[in-house]
Amino acid sequence: MTGSLPALQRREEERFAREHPRSRALAERAKAHLLAGVPMHWMAKWPGGFPLFVAEARGSRFVDVDGHEYVDFCLGDTGAMSGHAPEATLRAVAEQAARGITTMLPTEDALAVSEELARRFGATRWQFALTATDANRFSIRLARHVTGRPKVLVFNWCYHGSVDETFATLDAGQVVARRGNLGPPVPPSETTKVVEWNDLDGLEAALAPGDVALVLTEPALTNVGIVHPDPGFHDALRGLTRDTGTLLAIDETHTICCGPGGFTKAHGLQPDVVTVGKPIAGGIPAAAYGFTDELADRIAASIELEDVDVGGVGGTLAANALSLAAMRATLDEVLTDEAFGRMIPLAERWTAGVEEAIAEAGLAWHVTRLGCRAEYLFGPDPPRNGTEAHAAGDFALERYMHLHALNRGVLLTPFHNMALMSPATTEADVDRHTEVFAEAARELAG
Numbered sequence: 001m002t003g004s005l006p007a008l009q010r011r012e013e014e015r016f017a018r019e020h021p022r023s024r025a026l027a028e029r030a031k032a033h034l035l036a037g038v039p040m041h042w043m044a045k046w047p048g049g050f051p052l053f054v055a056e057a058r059g060s061r062f063v064d065v066d067g068h069e070y071v072d073f074c075l076g077d078t079g080a081m082s083g084h085a086p087e088a089t090l091r092a093v094a095e096q097a098a099r100g101i102t103t104m105l106p107t108e109d110a111l112a113v114s115e116e117l118a119r120r121f122g123a124t125r126w127q128f129a130l131t132a133t134d135a136n137r138f139s140i141r142l143a144r145h146v147t148g149r150p151k152v153l154v155f156n157w158c159y160h161g162s163v164d165e166t167f168a169t170l171d172a173g174q175v176v177a178r179r180g181n182l183g184p185p186v187p188p189s190e191t192t193k194v195v196e197w198n199d200l201d202g203l204e205a206a207l208a209p210g211d212v213a214l215v216l217t218e219p220a221l222t223n224v225g226i227v228h229p230d231p232g233f234h235d236a237l238r239g240l241t242r243d244t245g246t247l248l249a250i251d252e253t254h255t256i257c258c259g260p261g262g263f264t265k266a267h268g269l270q271p272d273v274v275t276v277g278k279p280i281a282g283g284i285p286a287a288a289y290g291f292t293d294e295l296a297d298r299i300a301a302s303i304e305l306e307d308v309d310v311g312g313v314g315g316t317l318a319a320n321a322l323s324l325a326a327m328r329a330t331l332d333e334v335l336t337d338e339a340f341g342r343m344i345p346l347a348e349r350w351t352a353g354v355e356e357a358i359a360e361a362g363l364a365w366h367v368t369r370l371g372c373r374a375e376y377l378f379g380p381d382p383p384r385n386g387t388e389a390h391a392a393g394d395f396a397l398e399r400y401m402h403l404h405a406l407n408r409g410v411l412l413t414p415f416h417n418m419a420l421m422s423p424a425t426t427e428a429d430v431d432r433h434t435e436v437f438a439e440a441a442r443e444l445a446g
Contacts, residue, residue, distance in 0.1 A: 005400055008443060012403045016048040019407070022065040023053045046414045047403035057084035059424030062411075071429045073350075073419035074411045078254050081279035081372075082334045083424035089282030092329035093322060102320035109324035113288070116331050120261035121252065123274040123290030128319035132253040132277025133161025135289040136216060138313045139273045140165060143214035143247045145311075146298045151212045153193040153203075153246075157386025159223030160216055160251050161277075168192045170387075197221055197385040198230045203237065207244040214247045214273075219263035222254040225377045225389040225416060226368040234269055247295065249273035253287075256280070257347075257420065258371035259340050266371075281326035282334060288327075339423040343372035346421040346430055350374050353434030361441035372421040397444075404440045405433070 017024060027050035031037040036044045043051050053065045060083060063069050075081050082089065096109075114126040129135045140152055140163065152165045160166040167181040168188035175189040188194075193212060195202040206212065219234065221227035241248045250271040252262035256279060259266045264274060272295045277287030291299065303311065351374045354367045358376070367376040377383070379392030393416070402412050410433050412419060419433065 005396060005444070009396070009400050009403070012400065012407055013049055015407050016403060019068070020048075020050075020052065020064065020066050024050055026053045026065065027051065042415075047399040048406065052406075059083050059085075060422050060426065060429050068409065070406070070409050070411045071432055072411045073421075073425075073429075073433060074413040075420045075422055076278070076283065077413045077415070077418075078257070078420060079278040080283050081257070081420055081422055082282040082330050083422035084283070086282050086330065086334045086423070088329045088333035089284070089326050092325045093284060096322050096325035099321070101322045102317055104316065106319070107321045107324055109321070109328045110319060113324055113327045113331065114290075116328075117274075117276075117288055117290055120331075121264050121274045121276070121290060122261070122270070124293050125296040126288050126290040128324065129277070129287040129289065130285045130315065130318055130323065131161060132251065132275055132287045133163055134315065134318070135275040135277055135287040136160045136163050136166070136249070136251060139249050139275055139289050140214055140216065141312050142299055143249070143273070146295070146302055147213040147245070147247065149211050149213035149246075150191070151193055152191060153195060153206055153212045153215045155197045155217055155221065155386060156194050157197075157224040157390050158216075158218060158221065159254075160218075161253075163216075164188075165192045166216065168194050170194050170196070196387060197227055198233055199385065200233065200236050200240075204240055207240055207246055210244055212244070212246050214249055215241055216249045216251060218251050218253075219255050219267070219269060220370055221386055221389065222370065222373070222418075223416065224386050225383065225392065226370045226373065226375050227383050227385060227389050228368070228370070230384070234267065238270060247272045249275060252276040253278050254373070255370065256335075257373035259344075260335065260337055263371075279335065280330060281323055282330040284323055284326035286323040286327050334423060340372065343421040343423060343425065346425050346427065347372045347374045347419075349427060350419055350421070350430045350433060353430065354437055357434060357438035357441050360438065361445040363441055363445060373418060375416060375418040377417065400444075401437075401440055404443075405436050408436045408439075410436050 027037055038044050055063045055065050060072055061069055062072050117126050118124050154166045156170050167178045168175050169178045175194045177184050177188050193206045195206050248271045250264050253276055255263040272292055275289045347369050351367050351369045354376055358365045364380040365376055365378050366382055368382050377392040378394045378397055383389040
């Protein structure tokens, strides 16, 4: 690259500050009573020196308080994969809110949603939570309980929300806390084994002692850039877990981008547990975790009725009526087979546009797609594991690419270079990103 990145970054930051006076004023006001001036600490990571404040969002676009409209490919980092404010979900939420929001009692929507999730993902019996983090956390506790084993295994640079056991990495072959792991309750090596993605020899060795209760994994890595499984990897993973009596959980929270039943349905996986969150209720907090009949029977038989409310699994607002109504409407009417039939070709179009721009600029980057999700990394070759993907990251370059796009009306997720298609995304939205991306690539190439 011959373009001066620091100079380009300064130019974009000056433009951002100049064109967003209202957001800037609100950000200054927020410093008085919000930690780091934001309602959730990671919002401080948005590029530009302060975050945009949103006035409204609908479909594939949103408008900030300064009146600028944006094409949104971040979509709440999958939380709004349904598109912002989908009409079916809004209608169901309004109707249910008028009838009551939470009672700690079931509604018929719980039956309909569990039946639909079973149809999509194959797991037959379900429970509900408010976040995928909780769904993963509860699955880990139940797996430890029924197996009597202490350890969890995850893959290096995985992401499963803010679950303590998963914020671990490898350092010279040793399990250590990942950078940014705040206040881990115990050293991660006490709870967790970490193996590189696609490393079957390492996986076999880690499972051999018989002390792992659960392998928790995305079916493809997504939060460190998209890393696909090698051919045969999932068959081998399932075989090794069965041979060692280890339970297998597939986290579909991001990889539902592969279709209505996620990667699990698209590739015929057979996990013991499926977890999913974020997009399934159109932006309303909701998540679900499902089990095979065999595992569900083991769990039910192992918990005394007197103890079902104190086991560290659940929550007062879990399975509330509003979330279930939103899930039912979103699954039935928004994230449908037909919607994915439009979304996935749009991601193909996005990928082709980025590939062409990279080639024309002569940059040693690449782009990878997974269903209706696509992402570029600052390296020439697709990575095979999380370590290779992490090495292809560049924090300063990411911030420039994101801010350059933001100043031209395009939003990407702040944590990596991911774009997601919604049912409301259009070809014009995709082509606008291609145009903006190509301009940035040319400037960096000089």
